[in-house]
Amino acid sequence: MGSDPAALGHIRDQVGCALRNFLGQQRAVLLATGDELLPGLAALTELLAAGKRLRPAFCYWGWRGAGGADGPPILAAAASLELLHASALVHDDVMDGSDTRRGRPSLHRMFAARHAEQGWRGSPELFGVNAAILLGDLLLAWTDAMFHGSGLPAETLQRGQPVLDMMRTEVMAGQYLDLLGQAAGDGTVASALRVVRYKTAKYTIERPLQLGAALAGQPDGPVPAAYSAYGLPLGVAFQLRDDILGVFGDPAQTGKPAGDDVREGKRTVLLAIARSRASAAQARVIDQRLGDPGLDDAGMAEVREVITGTGALAACESMIGQHVGQAVAALAAAPITGTARAALAELAVAATARHD
């Protein structure tokens, strides 16, 4: 077991390979337009070199579980989800004004720095943001290019297309609900959980699994239903773990400064639980610190103390345990292949472990 099971390690390698091949093909297209595009491609290549490849892994095992055979085409189709995810990360960082991603400067900061170094005309910040909007768009468009160029037959891909479409509409809708929640939300645990359902649980786990099943010829029926029963609670557990890591995690492991969620005013489930259990004094700490861009280490320590002191941390850990339990129970009853069942059990642990 542990945080990097064999099933995930193998897929990581194959997905990395497929992405490098795809980016190599795109290089030729971009070069035909102009070699000024190569720094952009280099930045995307670097961004895509990292990542846990969770969505491709769930897509791949969704396919295998539904009886699909191993081979490069399904891995390339699954890898296309990394392009979608990278697009979301690039645009998220713009929207949140985040400085870092995966331990390096975020794309918009990278291009702003390039503009400043070169002494170009206009505002470096605006140039960085605009370049990142365009590169995020390119990644999103490339999702389809890679999916349809995966080598799977046209009829097979057509079966998967509605799931891919649904997945994208849902994640963007979830992100919009998140944005709206920050601006106008009621801050309840129920509201935060609804965002998690669309932005994380469906997007990261349920839909990738069902995409694999649909590609393998099972767009409806007991297999995709079992993938919902496993994927939705596991997705909630995955996001709760992420909430905790965002406040208590080691920046060297998360690739993000601790407290960015709080600084950016993210209404996470963890914070909503803390707020719902807070005394007047504790509530004041959360209300003052949440969304404060100047939040420092001392302020973060106060927030951590409130989250621990209210029992929100323990409640969140307990919810993770319950949800993983539900997911694993659903897996035991799922009408899928034994290999897939074993791999998905490992993935459930890997996606929600304390130190991933």
Add this chain to the structure above:
Amino acid sequence: MGSDPAALGHIRDQVGCALRNFLGQQRAVLLATGDELLPGLAALTELLAAGKRLRPAFCYWGWRGAGGADGPPILAAAASLELLHASALVHDDVMDGSDTRRGRPSLHRMFAARHAEQGWRGSPELFGVNAAILLGDLLLAWTDAMFHGSGLPAETLQRGQPVLDMMRTEVMAGQYLDLLGQAAGDGTVASALRVVRYKTAKYTIERPLQLGAALAGQPDGPVPAAYSAYGLPLGVAFQLRDDILGVFGDPAQTGKPAGDDVREGKRTVLLAIARSRASAAQARVIDQRLGDPGLDDAGMAEVREVITGTGALAACESMIGQHVGQAVAALAAAPITGTARAALAELAVAATARHD
């Protein structure tokens, strides 16, 4: 002839219908997530209700010219290009900080106003920009949903996919070159023409025609070659007309305040020609006014005088004439159906007429 030929009017109606049907389907998906998404859908529906539908028209006639039969599926596939284009417009307006689009507030301004009216938390401007980034992403993702849900067979769609992919990569690359040109460009006519090639000529005319041809079974050979010979010069002429309308046009017709291109520092071919022919005093006017966000009517009048006085306006009109002539000559020799030849001749006029 005139600015609204029958061929385009018919397609406009059908494309409008197909888009309304598609948006109706998406409404159900969004409602399942939450009814807070309906104002976003309403804004997109309104944005998509307008537009000349040029790219769908070229795609449709590209198909018909290559021998494809009329019918709803090709019109729905062609209409998907309006979603791609609307996505580009929404993100362009964010990148340019434009206040208006098609005579109404741009999407990010609309959502900023909504935020301010409701008295929500945080910055209205940031909320507007973030909502527009997400809605632009949604439109881009919907391009594929609509293309693949058009009713054309999977094998047919698979033939078109590489052209759609190429078109998107090229337009995003062209936009990046445009951004880079504003920041670091040499301001030459050649540089401006290269941006026009990718951002407009290929994206608006050549690739939509070739997408139609590929869907109809002719991804290579004399038909797509003829579409390049017609589409590339026509696309340059189309952009030059747009450059002129951006400076001399009637805002009631263009839907944009006159001078926005100059205010936003767009290095258009028209301005590059004027700059290359300018005296020292005239050059000073361009250099001072280009990219000045506070540019007023008097300043715009000065810019117009330089463009006229240097002969750039006349040179641009002459280039338009030459390029349309090239396009029409290529059309005469194109191995396509007579109906398509006649429609494309009308479209060449409609796309480049003085008062469109």
